[in-house]
Amino acid sequence: MWTTLDDSLCQLGESPFWHPEERSLYWLDIPGRALLRTRGAIDGSPTVERWGLPTEPGCMAPARRGGLVVALRDGVYRAREWGGELTPIARVDHDVRTMRFNDGKCDSLGRFWAGSMNEAKDRANAVLYCLDARGGTAAGLVPMANEATTANGLAFSPDDRTAYWADTNSHQVRAWDWAAGVNRLSNERVFQQFEARPADWTPASPVRYEGRPDGAAIDAEGHYWVSMYEGGQLLRFAPTGERVAALPTPVQCPTMPCFGGDDLRTLFVTTARKGRPAAEIEERPASGSVIRMRVETPGLPVAFFEG
DSSP states (O other): OOEEOTTOOOSBEEEEEEETTTTEEEEEETTTTEEEEEESOTTSOOEEEEEEOSSOOOEEEEBTTSSEEEEETTEEEEESSTTOOEEEEEEOOSOTTTEEEEEEEEOTTSOEEEEEEETTOSSOOEEEEEEOOTTSOOOOEEEEEEEESBEEEEEEOTTSOEEEEEETTTTEEEEEEEETTTTEEEEEEEEEEOOOOOTTOOTTOSSOOOOEEEEEEEBTTOOEEEEEETTTEEEEEOTTSOEEEEEEOSSSOEEEEEEESTTSOEEEEEEBOTTOOHHHHHHOTTTTSOEEEEOSSOBOOOOOBOO
16 A cells, blocks of 8 residues: 655655645655655656755744745754755754754644754753744744653644644653643643563564654544654554554654645655664665555645744
8 A cells, every 4th residue: 555755765754744835745864964855746756856954954844935944953944945045043052962953843823843852862851842933033942842852743733722742762642732822832641652662672573562653743633643663653543542543654664744645645654764774674675765655534734834
């Protein structure tokens, strides 16, 4: 059921989104320091363009007035056009030697959210920030949540009443009641807690390991889809927390899903290749590529950056 997007190979693909006006898929390669996008019909054999960047891009979103907003290692930048000048919007106050941005996206009101990560993974000092640039003036990066090591799994419910955020290292997805208009989070709770990776586990081990939560997306029914890194699957959860589906992938390390195509019923998933064993790459050659399949329930359209 899965197919691989030609010429989409990355070291670590992340932050995919479907651009409805361009009818293109965008995503990035974090260690490859590149943004990528398709040109041409996605259901045919589109070409893939690559744009090299000065530091690792953690996440991005399309901008209403054209171009992109991108979180690089040291802050959030605005690009007015593909391959254009990167203008800083907001700097982040963290040690760029050990910290960088990771997962993020815009909310429905056009604010850009980005979470950081501790590359040393020695303490839970990652932060989820929000940047509101509506009206043309950025108010700076406002901390919204913390106590994570690797920020991931950011998503918002269709009714703008629930926000989700994951910490990959602790195998946990949290949820909050979210008052979108005033941008306030409350009633923090554990939405999902997955079992830790067993000691000495490998993909060839007979011991079951479901993986740890990476990137996520919400469908039109409000269900939370999360990529399970090293688990070789995507999991779908109802807003109540009930697991309703498990979707095996042809790669060991899916990283983030998004919905695209004109009807938003094509599920695109970025994947990882960097650091994976040679035997795994040989057995799962799609590792690092974008994989896709058709699904019954459509997703939500991408939210644009307003500013």
